[in-house]
Each structure stands twice: as C-alpha cells, then as structure tokens.
Amino acid sequence: MAATSMAAALAASLPAPSATISVAAPSYEAIPASMAKVIDIEADIPLTCVQLDGLVVTKIIKHAREAPSSTAHGLLLGLDLDGILEVSNSFPLPHRVGDDDDKSSKSSARHQASMLRSLKEVQADDSVIGFYQATTLGAFFNQTLVDTQAIHQDKLRHGGIVIVHDLSQTARGNASFHAYRLTGAFLDAYKKSNFSTASLMSHRLTFSSILEEVPLKIRTNPLLSAFLGKLTETSDEGLPSATIGANSGLAPSFSVLDLGTGGVARNLEQIIEAVDNYRTEEGNLSYLTRQIARERSKAENYIAKRKEENVGRVAQGLAPLPEEDVTRLFKIPAEPSRLESMLILGQIDAYGKSLAGTASTGLVKMYAANASTDV
Numbered sequence: 119m120a121a122t123s124m125a126a127a128l129a130a131s132l133p134a135p136s137a138t139i140s141v142a143a144p145s146y147e148a149i150p151a152s153m154a155k156v157i158d159i160e161a162d163i164p165l166t167c168v169q170l171d172g173l174v175v176t177k178i179i180k181h182a183r184e185a186p187s188s189t190a191h192g193l194l195l196g197l198d199l200d201g202i203l204e205v206s207n208s209f210p211l212p213h214r215v216g217d218d219d220d221k222s223s224k225s226s227a228r229h230q231a232s233m234l235r236s237l238k239e240v241q242a243d244d245s246v247i248g249f250y251q252a253t254t255l256g257a258f259f260n261q262t263l264v265d266t267q268a269i270h271q272d273k274l275r276h277g278g279i280v281i282v283h284d285l286s287q288t289a290r291g292n293a294s295f296h297a298y299r300l301t302g303a304f305l306d307a308y309k310k311s312n313f314s315t316a317s318l319m320s321h322r323l324t325f326s327s328i329l330e331e332v333p334l335k336i337r338t339n340p341l342l343s344a345f346l347g348k349l350t351e352t353s354d355e356g357l358p359s360a361t362i363g364a365n366s367g368l369a370p371s372f373s374v375l376d377l378g379t380g381g382v383a384r385n386l387e388q389i390i391e392a393v394d395n396y397r398t399e400e401g402n403l404s405y406l407t408r409q410i411a412r413e414r415s416k417a418e419n420y421i422a423k424r425k426e427e428n429v430g431r432v433a434q435g436l437a438p439l440p441e442e443d444v445t446r447l448f449k450i451p452a453e454p455s456r457l458e459s460m461l462i463l464g465q466i467d468a469y470g471k472s473l474a475g476t477a478s479t480g481l482v483k484m485y486a487a488n489a490s491t492d493v
Contacts, residue, residue, distance in 0.1 A: 163200060166201040166333070167201070167332070167333045168279055169203065169205065169336075172336060172342045175293065175295065177209075178283050181252070185252065191251045194247050194281060195208060195243045198247065203248075206243050209233050209237075211230065246274065246278075247278055248270055249266060249281075250283060251280060253282055256294075256471060257472075259325065261458070268305065271299060277299050279332055281296070297332040297334040299329065299330060300330075304323060306321060314454075314455070326464075382476055385473045389470065396462045396466065403459065421441075424439060424442075
C-alpha cells in the first residue's frame with residue numbers, strides 16, 4: 119500500500135500531458151572568437167605538448183609494478199585543448215596468458231567497452247586519447263606497439279599518443295615517462311605495407327625515425343602535493359630521537375648505497391639476446407634475398423632463351439612463339455619486409471643507451487666507494 123500511494127502521489131505531482139505538443143526549433147549560437155581556438159572542433163591546432171596528471175602517473179606506476187610481466191599496458195583518457203593533450207585518467211587492460219590471439223583481443227575489447235561505459239555513467243572522462251606501455255631498460259620497440267599506435271593515429275583526434283614508462287629507471291628513483299607518436303614518413307610506408315629496401319631509402323627510414331617524441335609535462339593537483347608533503351614529514355613530538363626515523367611517513371631508503379652493478383649484467387644479457395635476434399633476422403633476409411635472385415635469374419634466362427629461339431624461327435620464316443607470362447611460370451617471392459630488423463635495431467640502441475647511463479653512474483659510485491674505504 120505504501121508503494122502504491124507513493125506512486126499515486128508522484129503521478130499526481132507531474133503535469134498533465136497536453137493534447138498537442140509543439141516542439142521548438144533548436145537554435146545554435148556561434149562559438150565566440152575567444153573560445154574558437156580553445157574548443158578546436160576540427161583539430162586544426164597542431165599538438166605541441168602532452169600534460170600528464172599526477173593521478174595518472176601513480177596509476178601507471180602501480181599497474182606496472184603489480185603486473186605479472188613487464189608488458190603492462192592500458193588506455194589513456196582525457197581531452198585535447200589548445201594544442202595540449204591533457205591526460206586526466208587511465209585504466210589498465212587485462213593481461214591474458216595461454217589464450218589465443220582471437221579470444222584475447224575479444225576479451226580486451228569487451229573489457230575496454232565495459233570500462234568506458236562505466237566511466238560515462240559516472241560522468242568521468244571517457245574519451246580515449248592514446249595508450250601507455252611499460253617497458254624495461256628503455257626497449258619498447260615492438261610490432262604490437264607500432265600496430266596499436268598506427269590504429270590510434272588513424273582513428274583518434276590529433277593522432278593519439280603512447281606514453282612509455284621505464285620500470286628500470288623508476289626502480290632507481292627516476293620516474294621515466296616519455297610521449298611518442300609515429301612519424302608521417304613511417305605511416306606512409308606502413309599504410310602501403312611496404313618496408314622493402316627501396317621503400318626505406320625513398321622514405322629515409324631508420325629505427326630512429328619510426329617515432330617522434332612529444333614534449334611531456336606532469337601536473338600535480340594541490341591535494342596530491344599536500345598528501346606527498348604529509349608523507350615526507352616527521353613527527354618527533356614527545357618521541358626519542360632513536361624512533362624519529364621509524365615513525366616518519368616514508369621509510370628510510372638505502373637505494374643510494376647500491377653501486378648499480380646488478381643491472382649491468384642483466385642489461386648485457388638483453389643486448390646479447392637482441393644482437394642474436396638481429397643476426398637471425400638478417401640470416402633469414404639473406405636467404406630470402408638469394409631465393410628471389412635465383413628465381414629472377416631463371417625467369418631472365420627463360421626470356422632470353424625464348425627471344426633467341428624466336429630470332430631463329432623468324433630467320434627460318436616461321437612464326438615466333440608467343441611470349442608467356444613469366445610470373446605464372448616462375449613464382450618470384452616478394453621482397454621481404456625489413457621492419458622487424460629496424461625494430462630490433464631500435465631495441466639494441468635502447469639497451470645500449472641504458473647500459474651507458476647505468477655503467478657511468480655505477481662507475482662513479484664505485485670510485486666514491488673506493489675513495490671512502492681508503493680514507
């Protein structure tokens with residue numbers, strides 16, 4: 119009875135429906151000149167900077183640390199305003215192990231659609247502007263990243279961006295975040311699916327010209343800054359001096375005493391593995407190149423023999439033999455793609471730069487440690 123009376127009361131409070139409903143024509147106001155540049159409906163303003171919110175930084179670091187592998191990835195949400203791509207939120211994508219590619223992609227698509235629908239229901243940012251990728255030792259060049267970024271740059275406003283987070287740098291106390299997007303020359307070759315030697319030379323492509331870096335800055339809100347400041351404060355009121363460090367917001371860290379020699383061995387192993395992969399890829403390319411050369415030589419010899427035979431038949435007053443399609447007689451393979459070789463070279467370069475930075479820092483620490491022991 120209570121529910122019935124409440125429904126009757128709500129129905130009575132609503133205005134009575136009119137017999138004829140007149141729908142007013144919608145009127146649109148012109149965008150003010152002062153706001154035309156900020157709104158940028160047509161995305162005419164070029165992208166100049168990526169602004170990463172402090173909350174997104176903490177979420178990416180947390181996901182990268184808790185992920186079962188070093189290939190943690192997720193989507194970035196935000197808005198582009200006046201040439202600045204503001205990243206205000208993010209969420210991780212599931213990591214599937216043991217599933218085939220088809221099931222994994224479908225599951226990831228369902229998860230992505232569900233998350234975006236939930237964010238829209240709570241009126242949060244639900245505009246995808248790119249994705250983030252966790253990596254180790256700076257080696258983030260791989261086929262998956264290139265394919266995903268190519269799709270984003272084709273579908274999203276301003277092309278979208280990819281944020282690369284280096285776990286090895288963060289473990290040493292340096293939060294490493296970089297924003298990248300594919301270059302125009304690489305996109306042109308990618309859309310044509312042509313990474314032959316001639317295509318690389320015409321587009322002037324190397325591993326260093328696959329991606330271009332976009333300036334990145336991190337913005338922290340006052341609440342996060344106050345929280346971090348509170349963590350670093352020490353409360354020594356009424357406590358003995360011996361317990362001050364134990365009761366501080368942040369526990370004492372002895373990472374500065376690490377000489378940094380532990381990561382050098384791992385870095386060298388990665389370089390050796392990448393070099394072996396490059397040699398294997400170059401061996402495969404050489405084999406395919408020799409096979410193409412043999413098939414072309416057979417086709418050229420067949421054409422030369424047919425021309426010589428036709429010359430003899432014409433001299434004898436006979437009709438020349440028809441010229442057959444060489445491509446049907448000889449299956450000449452297409453020139454192999456050199457994209458994988460470029461990506462492996464990019465990995466080797468990243469491992470080398472990481473090793474240079476780690477070895478130089480470790481060398482300085484070792485000299486300092488030796489000097490302190492000699493005193």
